[in-house]
Amino acid sequence: MKFLFIILLTFLSLTSNADTKFYSKFSPNQGDEAFEIIYEKVKSSKNFVYATIYSWSDKGITDSFKEALEKGVEVKIVLHPSLAKKASIQKIAKELEELGADLKIAKMNMHEKFVLIDDNFVVNSSANMSGGAKTKYSENFIYHSNESIEGKALLVQFKKEFIILWNSAKDIFTKGETIAEKLPLETLQNLPESSDVTLYSSSMNFKVTENKVTSSAYKQGKYYTLSRNGGVKNQTWLVRDAILKNIKAAKMNIYLSLNHFNIRDISDALIDAVKRGVEVKLAVDNQEFKTRINNKEMTPQFVSDWKKIEGNSKKTAPVRVKYYSHLPSPRYWLLNHHKFILIDYDQENLDGTTLISGSYNLSKTAEHNQFDNMVVYKTIRNERIFKSFMKEFNSLWSWNRDSKDLPKEEFINQFTDLKDDTSVSLHMKEAISLNWDEVLKLRRKVSSFAKGIFKGLYSHKDCLYYDIKKQAFWGCPR
Template sequence: MRAPLGIIATALGFGILAAACGDAGVGSNEDDATSIPYAEGSPEAQAIRAVANDQELGVEQYDSSDVVGLHKKAAENLVAHRDGDPNTPDDDDFFDSLAELWTVPYCKTSCMHSLLDYAKQTGVYGGNENISVIFSPQSGQETHLQGIADAIDDEADETIDIAMYSYSHQEPVKGALIRALDRGVKIRFLANTDLANSTSKAGALEQLGIDVRRVTKIMHHKFAIIDGPRDAQTLDRAADTFIVSGSGNWSSSAATIYDENTLFFTGYPEMALRLQRDFDYLWAGSKDVVHVEGLEWDQTTGNITDELIAQHEDANTHAYLTSFNFAPTSSQGWSVLGTTVVTDALVEVIGGAQSSIHIASGHFLNEPIADAIGKALESNPNLYIDIVLDCQETSKSGTIATLKNKIEDLGGTIQYKCNTYRWHYKFAKQMHHKYMIIDGEDLYTGSMNFSLNAEINTFENMMLFKGEEHRALVDSYLVNHDMVRSYGYDSDALTALMEEIETGSTVPLTWYDPIAMDLDTFRDMKDAIRDRCPATKSWLDTPEAKTYNALFNSQPHWFDECHTEGYAWPEVPVDMRIE
């Protein structure tokens, strides 16, 4: 059963406002969806949907001029669409997009304006103008890559420090970096080893004059520090530093295919100092991969101390960093200290959860975290647990599988975002978030997957945002979580997929629109596929199964569907088929 947004989100309250009640766009005759006044995925759209989906608001509140102030028919139709039969909670149909809200009779332009006005009045929208988030996937000018390019163009005057796992050297970020260099901005780029070794990416950056270096551990950060406190004479500008950070790499897949979140913020001096110190620490212990001779290893001259950070301490934010689990060696390597500082912090807050825990993550392999969730459920059976993972996690076994089973047995929900029978990165529209929300109020988000490997073998970050000034931000993540856990619900996509699997002449092994499903449902789907297409049973000693097993990893596009008549894999060249 899907959790009502009004339960899982921070309560909106019934603030007093003078709602816009003009006639324009009230009637049901304004059907052209191109007239929707706000862009899908924008902060305004997220706030409008949060108010429309809040089940603490009923017809009376939506209709009242002292609360939301909708046309009465708009209020009635909105609630009827969202709640369905009030005696049947399973038929709730929350709004996943403004386009869906636009289909509600009498809820057009002025309706959306009134919903947004209420969001502004109650702090759901615009609670803190210094921070915003872009959720992927998006398209065109709405992507996080465009947001990054805009931030570089608008904010970078002197320096940019980038720590990045994966980067595509293409527009719009490429152009923004070139323009920054033309303005005299100094840019340093700390890359993961594979990226640092790439001549088409790191090599191209160095051709522009950007020094690219690597560390000998996995460098999994995805942040940029613009005009940061990196030198002795600039330590006092931490409050004006602009930061970009989140789950999304700077790649087209992260922009337009995967589920990601990317934060843009300024006015957070403690966060700026912590991230700058972490970058400087890794940069000092980095190694060069020389694509272009003569680039200067531009070292930081500032000294960011614990005492300096304490002067800017903010009880409602923090940056947890796995770099505290390592120490640099004399050979520019890193020794493992055996600590798990980020996991320890997350386990502690999980143990203190009172009402709910929401997680969206690509991986969920951190046994202490999974164990902590199970123990929290044991001590508080009413705790609401809702976890959404990437489909690749369906194959995990051993202790983590046992711990996940325990969470579900105790009443927690775990779903997997899937669009393929057999996972491959070239097919997968990945769940790539790495966030957790405690009690609908405290947001933890960053680059770190919920895996112990991320803690002990990888440089990562996990950021905390809480408090009234971050209420709108946290609510936007709750709206996003409700969306990702609901993939395929409204269109009944799973039923349609199963019908195609069971009756079609070709069996789909990938499908365009992802579906969120629990593990038992996914396994039932796999069994149905194997029944119709025995060639997918890679363990069988048949020519078609051996061909599938031998070639899938290198040529996955040959296996996006299975033919039930004739040869199962007609896309495989004849001379490549195993007899």
């Protein structure tokens, strides 16, 4: 009996410790806290900080890098190519490099968003380093430490990923310095390292080879060349295939929260899952709503195919849109910027649950034209993040809906109330979760009294209002 009691205490201790090693935060409600964790980890670093950045307007992370540098910490950052052309980022790059940092420009679009610190901490996220990601968008952050076997394995995987990104990137020269140093890598084999927590990256669709020291590429800091496995026409789909494998293995449910969904194979796999009795739900961003199938966005394709399943033609498709604009503009985004999939969630038995989360939108662009990642989490040791992501999905599913699961009237009315009795708003300050039929109903209602609003909307999406009497857009940027 005493022996069994000791085993029970040991198990409880292990599962309790696991809770502290993998944990998550979500914007916008926890956005400030989520960013503060990153700031504090960077500031308290002792040896190195490695970061990949797609969008950068957050002063807090800049100040954190500076504080780390002032302590003598090695700071290396790989930037999205177009970001490096911005005057504000060039200024920051110069300031950081004067303090000892090294910045490089990625070989192709740098869409990954992770920060790796001292071989003992990494945060992987859907969020960019921006104010919107902190306070307006729906985002997730997963924090990992080296205090578990899984954490140590994942840290090794992320470090290898950063080294490949770094060694294939072009150096930024701001003060006449020599090229930034090459980071050492034991093997150039670029494949996922299977474990209960596994990193899959679009970089793994490329073969890694070393450039000659005498080559012009090497002298630009590009120590590695990445060549497409299978070539341009037949390039491998490593991340997509990992996602498909898990969708096809689903037995009970699949919950997806998405910003962009452009891969037909995944839509078809979800429809097959529905046909075999798996519950499938999609919580998507406003940008995914389209009135017609266009063979690009797959959310309307999924809705159409779901309706064609026997018995579903008159039912409401299990898709909800985070709706905040009649046509979204980056000026007024309230994005559902998540990219996660939760599979076989069972509150009573989470041992069979899988979470897939990272920076990878479900698109060919994410797979072949930019650097993106997804991490696959399995086993009961990830129970805490499974529960937190299920809670986040449910929050998005019921965003500003009432206890009867109906849209709250005050949030629906914001789309139809008139400013000065003449103008309807195009963009809202509050989002609401609407199913496909509810969106269509709302748009029909708006169209009935605001004649012509949707006809010219695409070229006027940056405007604020539509005058129903003049049938003209106004509040447009100059």
